[in-house]
Amino acid sequence: MHQLYPFVFSFLLVQTAIASSQLQPGFYSQTCPEAELIVRQVMRRAMIREPRSAASVMRLQFHDCFVNGCDASLLLDDTPYMDGEKQALSNINSLRSFEVIDEVKEAVESACPGAVSCADILIMAARDAVVLGGGPNWEVKLGRKDSLTASLEDSNRIMPSPRANASYLIELFNSYNLSITDLVALSGSHSIGKGRCFSIVFRLYNQSGTGHPDLNMDPVYREMLDRLCPLGGDGNVTGALDATPRLFDNQYFKDLVNERGFLNSDQTLYSGNDQTRKVVQHFSRNQEDFFSAFVEGMVKLGDLQSGQAGEIRKNCREVNKPTPGHFVI
Template identity: 65%
Template sequence: MFSTSTATISFFFFLLISLAAIHAGDNGPSYSKLRHGYYSTTCPDAEITVKNVIRKNMIIDPRSAASVMRFQFHDCFVNGCDASMLLDDTPNMLGEKESLSNGGSLRSYEVIDEAKANLEQICPGVVSCADIIIMAARDAVLFSGGPDWAVKLGRKDSLTASQKDSDDIMPTPRANATYLLNLFQKFNLSAKDLVALSGSHSIGKARCFSIVFRLYNQSGSGLPDPAMNPEYRKKLDKLCPMPDGNLSVTVDLDSTPELFDNQYFKDLVNGKGSLNSDQTLFTLPETRKYVERFSRGEKEFYEAFVKGMIRLGDLQSGRSGEIRRNCRVVNQLVLGRRTEGVSRKTSLT
């Protein structure tokens, strides 16, 4: 019989954990500890590369700023920030792109594709698509005149996506503030976080499809929202007439749609919110106080928005992940396509 010291047991336990981590590789858990400067040694130009792509695309299409910023919301709420929303459908999987809140609404996927392609040129297989979404959202806000902040990185990309999960979780523009407050609380996000992050609608546009509910059938009453500013209603009536209007026509989300500022909150105070999910923030007591505070203080809004984006970015699924080489497909499919291409070429020779 032999004895084993506590130190020896500890050493072998540490060795076992270390080997497990090594063998996990890119398919290990996606809930690795996030930190600032994650790519400082493995891909030091990662953040500037993403910044350059966002800046270039905003010059070409100013609306792309709001589009790529929205990706963080639509990705992180559905099973954590893992770029699941970027996956295309496959014969065996319905992804999130055509879910109720995403289909016909999300755009500018090609901006993320471009950032990923550029990163694959300089440091292949290093930077995750999930981290690109987080960086792109920050840069879109910054280049729209909003605040800057340091992002924590180190996420993995999911191996799957779920249209059902997106349908079950993501709210529609018809949602009211009470529904949104309950949703945010499920993710340990406060009423202040809800109002501050709703300030993302400081930039961008919405389709008439998302507005006519408030304009013509508030709460199923067949009547417009009584809180709507009369002059603003006349403006929307012209842009989104019913029943013969074009529901794809876009409407500014606030009075300064290309500038990230606190005008969004001033508009809500004056009954000029475009979406039901926006304007009801001013009618619910728990959220109204923050709308009023942010309408008076842009600096306070910026500080709360940054904190909210960081908290949102901390949401992780805990599922296995990888660093995708192409944000639209998992690596196994990319490898399969390459192998198939080689086989076809071989069969022709």
């Protein structure tokens, strides 16, 4: 089980209140007025090539913002002096589509050199992944800086495991001033995409060390997963997170109600807690309310900031090389 560090989160929340007030829609209206259009065009091309890019890019925002705020620290490659977040337990062999962000950054740099941060590109690209997948549109607040470092340790400590239960997730989200409704709505990002057998094999064969499958699983669905993910099989085989993995809709919540959630951390929202169950049930019946709550949650998530010094990276995978007169703010 991951351990929470309230003093770290309290510091983050204080910094969030300061930094989020500096974010604003249309931040690049003068310095790069075509930025949002360019991001959406590249995302559209990427999703045509590989539909899974939508879910993958959206996940990048979650995994970046939860670890010391939305600062593109997740995008930094390891160096001889720094172990980055890509190798964290929740990220390694799991996160994808870093090359899509590289493609977006290259296109934006061609139009507006040195103007748009990688952190903001992640926020815009995640929004566009939702929109292009059939989900809601919203106005993003921009003006973030890119971090100067990353932390494998912080990512391992903070990011939840696929085994996480509802009570743990409620506590984690509350540490970021995110409500139970935010938790359930943002979990709805699993409306699109796939998960690995590695993440669920314990549910199928040894839930909570019992030597038996999770009882909160539809028998027909479990049989299907048994065939997909046999004991001792390839843990990198993937299965759909809901019945409509390319469409951003409320099918995810309908599946949870029918005990057909792929991940334990998803199914527990219906089967493991009365408070989250009520929200799941509501969203399963009302897609419009889910969309509205998801947008609100994404905006709150995007407001998470560390308040630390940063820069606008030329390459999202590495910090800028020092030059005469170079400084960060």
